[in-house]
Amino acid sequence: DADVTQTPRNRITKTGKRIMLECSQTKGHDRMYWYRQDPGLGLRLIYYSFDVKDINKGEISDGYSVSRQAQAKFSLSLESAIPNQTALYFCATSDTGTGAEQYFGPGTRLTVT
Amino acid sequence: QKEVEQNSGPLSVPEGAIASLNCTYSDRGSQSFFWYRQYSGKSPELIMSIYSNGDKEDGRFTAQLNKASQYVSLLIRDSQPSDSATYLCAVNARGSTLGRLYFGRGTQLTVWP
Numbered sequence: 001d002a003d004v005t006q007t008p009r010n011r012i013t014k015t016g017k018r019i020m021l022e023c024s025q026t027k028g029h030d031r032m033y034w035y036r037q038d039p040g041l042g043l044r045l046i047y048y049s050f051d052v053k054d055i056n057k058g059e060i061s062d063g064y065s066v067s068r069q070a071q072a073k074f075s076l077s078l079e080s081a082i083p084n085q086t087a088l089y090f091c092a093t094s095d096t097g098t099g100a101e102q103y104f105g106p107g108t109r110l111t112v113t
Numbered sequence: 114q115k116e117v118e119q120n121s122g123p124l125s126v127p128e129g130a131i132a133s134l135n136c137t138y139s140d141r142g143s144q145s146f147f148w149y150r151q152y153s154g155k156s157p158e159l160i161m162s163i164y165s166n167g168d169k170e171d172g173r174f175t176a177q178l179n180k181a182s183q184y185v186s187l188l189i190r191d192s193q194p195s196d197s198a199t200y201l202c203a204v205n206a207r208g209s210t211l212g213r214l215y216f217g218r219g220t221q222l223t224v225w226p
Contacts, residue, residue, distance in 0.1 A: 031212055040218070041218065042201070042216050042217065042218035042219060043157070043201070043216040045213065048212075048213065050212060088154075090156055090157070094212060096212075100145075100212055101147060101159050101162055102147075102159070102203075102214055103159065104156040104157050104158070105156060106155070106156050107155070107156050
């Protein structure tokens with residue numbers, strides 16, 4: 001079984017709808033991250049969490065919110081989806097430590113029409 | 114703003130050749146450096162980590178780090194068509210954002226038979 005899973009894998013939604021993307025991990029890592037990837041723009045950090053009680057904004061948090069329900073679960077919500085949030089979304093995890101490597105989930109392809 | 118710059122590419126090499134991918138970073142305090150491989154439509158996969166100046170070899174891959182020049186590279190020897198992918202350079206952040214990674218936009222590599 002995959003160590004980092006994301007649901008759904010693909011989603012098409014309409015402008016104005018609320019949508020939640022979910023991430024679960026069995027790696028036992030404390031740290032979790034949400035990124036979005038757009039062609040030509042690379043990976044951009046949306047939110048990150050270093051433990052269950054810690055939530056931090058990344059570079060592009062506007063229009064997004066997150067919830068860290070447990071060590072293993074980190075959800076990303078789009079409160080009112082808009083077309084420019086169409087992107088590939090990745091969840092990642094890492095262990096504690098200054099140089100901890102990040103491991104990515106398979107991604108969610110989100111289309112907002 | 115912490116920056117990670119990569120050759121924009123695309124880079125095209127024949128099968129069996131050495132592919133050289135380069136990355137520079139702006140934060141002189143960075144301590145950890147990573148190379149990820151990403152196939153089209155898939156998630157980034159960690160292939161190399163390097164923490165000290167010099168070379169680190171793993172199979173056909175060699176990572177090179179020069180902190181004085183703020184430069185990290187990835188060499189792929191005996192390149193294979195299966196190495197065709199986008200390669201992402203990632204650098205950690207120091208200070209209060211320890212654990213965060215900053216990603217370059219990636220270099221697309223094509224290995225032709």
